[in-house]
Amino acid sequence: MQEEEFIVALVAIVFGVGLGGFFLHNVFSVIKAWINKKSGTSSGDINPQFFKALGEFKKSTERRIANLEAIVSELEEEKIRIPESADSNAEITIEEQEVREEAKKEDNSNLRNMLNE
Numbered sequence: 001m002q003e004e005e006f007i008v009a010l011v012a013i014v015f016g017v018g019l020g021g022f023f024l025h026n027v028f029s030v031i032k033a034w035i036n037k038k039s040g041t042s043s044g045d046i047n048p049q050f051f052k053a054l055g056e057f058k059k060s061t062e063r064r065i066a067n068l069e070a071i072v073s074e075l076e077e078e079k080i081r082i083p084e085s086a087d088s089n090a091e092i093t094i095e096e097q098e099v100r101e102e103a104k105k106e107d108n109s110n111l112r113n114m115l116n117e
Contacts, residue, residue, distance in 0.1 A: 001009075
């Protein structure tokens with residue numbers, strides 16, 4: 001036998017053994033799955049501990065979310081509150097109508113308009 005024929009035969013033998021092993025492994029895994037299915041020990045059983053842990057996780061997550069919402073609402077309220085001035089007896093002066101109208105005619109500043117509203 002020549003060297004080339006020997007290499008081709010060796011490659012064919014290795015390929016055939018690998019392919020045969022692959023098919024046998026798949027056949028045995030199918031048989032094993034069939035036996036497990038018949039015996040009733042499938043992995044699809046309902047685990048009550050899992051559902052208990054899932055419920056506890058849901059409750060703790062809801063508590064955390066409620067705490068975070070309370071913190072955020074407090075922060076928003078602090079932003080909205082008007083800070084009280086140090087002098088609580090400060091008087092608010094209101095310009096007379098004529099002065100306001102003259103000021104509007106002289107300069108159309110947005111700040112004055114916003115303060116007037």
